Amino acid sequence: MTSRDGAGQRLYFEDLQVGQRFTGDRTCTVDAEQIKAFATEFDPQPFHLDAAAGRSTVFGGLVASGWHTAALTMRLILEGGPPLAGGSLGLGAELDWLKPVRPGDTLSVRGEVLAAVASRSRPDRGRVTMRTETCNQHGDVVQVCVSKLLVPRRPAPSGA
């Protein structure tokens, strides 16, 4: 699937199969001011706040908070990823931060359905496991996020 196939058509649990892939059709470029603003509010550490302070750390300069990368990834998925019915209802997520995100980096996402299991107790929903890679402009994967999502099943046609 590509993310914009059937634009306007929402994807239900029945529409998702293991192995399906998507490529997000949005990118976002993160600048130093955005990195510092996020860090000031949520992750005030020297290497997220100040380029000079970051130079003496393992990062060698200013880098985005991993939580900032995760939040930007969420927006890239919502804006350009598969349009799930009911929205993106996350039960949990496993994150790996593989490379730093630096000022000027342009991020994009691509994903794959790893699992799709119908609920036994709740016939109106299923649980979908999605793996999303966040890449920079060099093609490096900066973050892998494996998320557990609640996805509604397609409602029976009325009158059925």
Place this chain on the structure above:
Amino acid sequence: MTSRDGAGQRLYFEDLQVGQRFTGDRTCTVDAEQIKAFATEFDPQPFHLDAAAGRSTVFGGLVASGWHTAALTMRLILEGGPPLAGGSLGLGAELDWLKPVRPGDTLSVRGEVLAAVASRSRPDRGRVTMRTETCNQHGDVVQVCVSKLLVPRRPAPSGA
């Protein structure tokens, strides 16, 4: 350990043992405006943006983005959790969102060291696995975060 024991003294890998617990000494209260502002920037879904729209969803009202909860948890750890040498250098994290965070909720954190493994290849560091629970004012755990952290080993005394 409590988070403020030895204030000003940073904790190195050698100071962390499996089973050690901390209780953060900060809280933060999240209001509707903060929930909407975060969602507008990173997770623009109806149940994070508008109380009326949220009422018809599984959440029954306005709720914070899970990524917002994760970011607030990071700040609570930095401000009131164990003062790790080198800062909080996350390699990855596993999140479970157990309950929604709603406007007016007051969050706090408590944690436990699950694992501490010295690096074989890099004698200056180790990897620490920390489990952090984020609780609301009712004592409900709203999020569990198991994070993998890079923690520096204590430098040898100069002249040694």
